[in-house]
Amino acid sequence: MSGQEFREISPSEFFYRHREIVGFTNPARATYTSIREFVENSLDAAEAIGVPPDIHVTLMRDEGFEFEVYRLRVEDNGSGIPGEYIPYAFGRILYGSKHTLKQMRGIFGLGGKMAILYGQITTNRPVHIVSSTGGRDVYEYRLLIDVEKNSPIIVEERIHRNGNPKWRGTVVEVFLEGDYQRSSSKIIEYFKETAMANPYAELSFIDPYGVLHLFRRSTTKLPPASREVKPHPHGVDVETLRRIINSTDCKTLKELLVKSFHRVGETIADRFLKTYSLDPYRDPASLTPGEIVDLAYALKNFEEFLPPDPSCLSPLGEELLLEGVRKELNPEFAVAIQRKPSAYSGYPFIVEVALAYGGGTPQTGRITLYRFANKIPLLYDESSDVSWKVVNQVIDWRHYKIDPTRDPVAVIVHICSTRIPYRTLGKEFIADRPEIEAEITRAVRIVARRLADYLSHKRRVEKAREYFSVYERYLRKIACFSSMLTGMDEPDIDKLLRRVKRWKGMEEAL
Ligand SMILES: Nc1ncnc2c1ncn2[C@@H]1O[C@H](COP(=O)(O)OP(=O)(O)OP(=O)(O)O)[C@@H](O)[C@H]1O
Ligand SMILES: [Mg+2]
Numbered sequence: 056m057s058g059q060e061f062r063e064i065s066p067s068e069f070f071y072r073h074r075e076i077v078g079f080t081n082p083a084r085a086t087y088t089s090i091r092e093f094v095e096n097s098l099d100a101a102e103a104i105g106v107p108p109d110i111h112v113t114l115m116r117d118e119g120f121e122f123e124v125y126r127l128r129v130e131d132n133g134s135g136i137p138g139e140y141i142p143y144a145f146g147r148i149l150y151g152s153k154h155t156l157k158q159m160r161g162i163f164g165l166g167g168k169m170a171i172l173y174g175q176i177t178t179n180r181p182v183h184i185v186s187s188t189g190g191r192d193v194y195e196y197r198l199l200i201d202v203e204k205n206s207p208i209i210v211e212e213r214i215h216r217n218g219n220p221k222w223r224g225t226v227v228e229v230f231l232e233g234d235y236q237r238s239s240s241k242i243i244e245y246f247k248e249t250a251m252a253n254p255y256a257e258l259s260f261i262d263p264y265g266v267l268h269l270f271r272r273s274t275t276k277l278p279p280a281s282r283e284v285k286p287h288p289h290g291v292d293v294e295t296l297r298r299i300i301n302s303t304d305c306k307t308l309k310e311l312l313v314k315s316f317h318r319v320g321e322t323i324a325d326r327f328l329k330t331y332s333l334d335p336y337r338d339p340a341s342l343t344p345g346e347i348v349d350l351a352y353a354l355k356n357f358e359e360f361l362p363p364d365p366s367c368l369s370p371l372g373e374e375l376l377l378e379g380v381r382k383e384l385n386p387e388f389a390v391a392i393q394r395k396p397s398a399y400s401g402y403p404f405i406v407e408v409a410l411a412y413g414g415g416t417p418q419t420g421r422i423t424l425y426r427f428a429n430k431i432p433l434l435y436d437e438s439s440d441v442s443w444k445v446v447n448q449v450i451d452w453r454h455y456k457i458d459p460t461r462d463p464v465a466v467i468v469h470i471c472s473t474r475i476p477y478r479t480l481g482k483e484f485i486a487d488r489p490e491i492e493a494e495i496t497r498a499v500r501i502v503a504r505r506l507a508d509y510l511s512h513k514r515r516v517e518k519a520r521e522y523f524s525v526y527e528r529y530l531r532k533i534a535c536f537s538s539m540l541t542g543m544d545e546p547d548i549d550k551l552l553r554r555v556k557r558w559k560g561m562e563e564a565l
Contacts, residue, residue: 065205066148070165071172077165078435078481079173082123083237088481089173090114091245092166093129093227095431098253099153099160100133100225102369107275108132108256114242116263117230124178125233125263127170130226135188138214145171145184145227146198146207156473157283158368160431163480170229172200177232181210189223191216235263241434246270247383248425248432252371252469254379273382274375281369284473285317288354289363290401296351300339309335316354318361327357355401363403365396370405370471371430380409380467387413390505391467394498399490404472406491408498410506411465418463422446426485427469433483440484442468445495455507464506468495526555 070077078088094110101108109132117124136144143150144167151164171182187193197211235242239262246260250270255277258270286295305311312324319327328335331353342350371379376391391409398404417423426433426442437443446466452459476486485491531548538545 065203067168067172067200067202067205070148070169071176071202074169074173076480077169078483079169081234082177082232083234085170085173085177085231086114086125086127086233086235086238087241087245089127089170089229089231089233090129090242091431092170093127094245094249094258095160096167096227097129097131097133097225098249098256098430100131100135101256102277102280103159104134105277105280106132107272107277108253108258110256111259111261113261114233114235114263115261116235120178120232122232123234124230125235126228126230127174127233128226128228130224132224135186135223135225136194137188138186138192138194141184141186141194141196142198142207142209145182145196146200148172148200148205155283156286156367158281158429158471158473160429162475165480167227168200170231171198172202174229174231175199178230180230183228184225186225187217187221187223189217189221193217193222243268245432245434248427248434249430251379251383251425251467252376252427252430252432254375254382274378276375278369278371278375282366284363284367285315287317287363287398287401287403288312288319288357288360289398290474291316291351291354293348293351296354297347300342300347303339306338307335308333308337308339311339317363323359323361326359327353330357362396362398363401365403365405367473368396368403368405368471369430370407371469373407376407376409376467376469380411380465384411384417384465385415386411386465387416388506388509390502390509392498392501394494397490397494399476399488402472402474404470404475404491404494406494406498407469407471408495408502409467409469410499410502411467412506412509413463416463416465420460422452422459423465425465425467427467428475428477428482428485429471430469431482433485435481435483437484439478441487441492442466442485442495444487445492445499449492449496450499450503452503455503456510457503457506466499466502468499470495523555527552 079085090112097110098108111130113128115126117126148168149164151161153159153161154164181197181199184196185193193215195213196209199208199210201208246258246268250258254273255275257272260268299315303311303315305314309324309328312319313321370393373391373393377389380389389409389411394406396403396405424437424442424446426440457464470485470491476488478484478486534545534548
């Protein structure tokens with residue numbers, strides 16, 4: 056006997072032991088992360104059914120404990136959850152409806168449950184959920200998570216008749232050990248930035264002091280909805296390919312390629328099969344493990360597949376991004392651009408960048424950076440993020456006559472993708488994939504150029520205005536003086552001034 060003891064732990068147990076890797080490091084951070092996870096779920100649930108989100112968050116101090124405990128309640132007008140799924144959606148880690156190739160804020164099937172689990176292990180109180188999909192019934196549950204089994208324990212279950220008009224949405228309420236004092240600035244910042252990237256959402260937050268923070272929507276226009284797509288051949292690995300082959304009823308390789316992959320038509324499939332000398336009529340089920348590995352490698356490396364199309368993405372668009380930036384920063388000048396879709400490893404992505412100058416843009420002694428991924432604000436670990444690298448190390452702002460230490464400039468970077476290359480499960484910062492870095496750099500250069508144009512125009516106008524006031528003040532005196540010296544008639548000064556006014560730049564300045 057080696058003396059070692061082997062055993063398996065459940066996903067709940069794993070995340071219970073390592074909760075810091077998903078942002079539950081201390082009571083302050085846990086307060087922020089819990090709010091964020093529930094708000095993200097609510098935003099996803101409203102957008103999934105195409106309604107402008109209405110989200111109300113309340114954080115209240117609960118006095119029944121020796122330590123700092125809060126009651127967190129988040130209510131939304133989203134899709135609601137069918138009754139039979141509620142216990143699992145909130146009581147089984149890694150369970151969720153977002154394991155698809157489609158842009159959503161949620162990805163792991165983890166966030167909401169981690170907040171619930173954290174609440175449970177700090178206060179031993181069940182989560183309370185009320186939800187309806189807008190049908191006849193409203194479901195109410197009180198749940199605990201059985202950490203060892205990774206399954207829900209139903210403490211209470213009730214079904215109510217829906218009212219009239221029928222309510223649709225979800226309310227989640229948890230008790231958790233928290234620290235509002237240390238997390239309040241991050242929480243308010245989170246709401247402000249969420250309002251910036253989601254100008255069509257109405258967000259309210261009542262803090263533990265009873266203060267209402269209201270972020271009103273400024274538009275009801277939603278970004279285009281994302282569609283689920285099939286996997287792109289460049290993003291396929293051996294495991295995915297093996298699963299596709301096991302579950303397909305396609306009888307030939309060619310049919311498999313055309314039916315199971317994104318952006319593969321008959322012609323491209325023929326060309327691919329010919330390039331790799333593969334028999335189009337071969338039964339996929341007959342492929343040996345070694346042949347599956349070769350096929351996955353060939354799919355990844357064949358360069359003629361069209362890039363993934365962006366219908367699975369839901370970017371904000373220049374208009375909405377500008378709307379959000381204007382609403383929250385009230386700048387003197389703002390510009391937004393959307394880059395064309397691009398892809399890394401078979402995953403499509405779109406970069407959108409805005410720039411704000413002056414007005415309410417914060418002046419921090421450096422370029423203020425707002426980072427968003429799939430419309431989620433990223434507030435921690437800024438200097439590890441690819442956008443930080445671009446804004447602070449790649450771009451030479453002097454080239455655009457912008458002084459980052461003095462000019463009030465904010466750069467807003469939004470990346471959307473079916474697979475954001477987050478570096479951690481906490482979704483806080485993005486890896487510097489070269490394709491993404493290149494797109495952000497291009498986009499920042501474009502907006503910086505526009506700001507440079509605006510500033511040089513503004514400086515020209517200011518100069519012209521200055522010159523003119525000098526002319527106006529002294530020209531009359533000079534004319535009078537020179538006519539006295541020369542004995543000639545005084546020229547028509549007004550005519551002269553009118554001519555000066557027509558000079559380039561002067562006209563706009565006056
Ligand atoms: N407010 C809500 N309205 C509707 N469905 C919800 C809501 N909150 C959670 N859900 C459902 O519960 C599932 C689990 O949520 P959870 O936050 O645990 O994971 P996720 O959002 O899928 O992924 P992530 O770990 O990235 O947050 C979601 O996939 C969704 O189907
Ligand atoms: Mg979630």
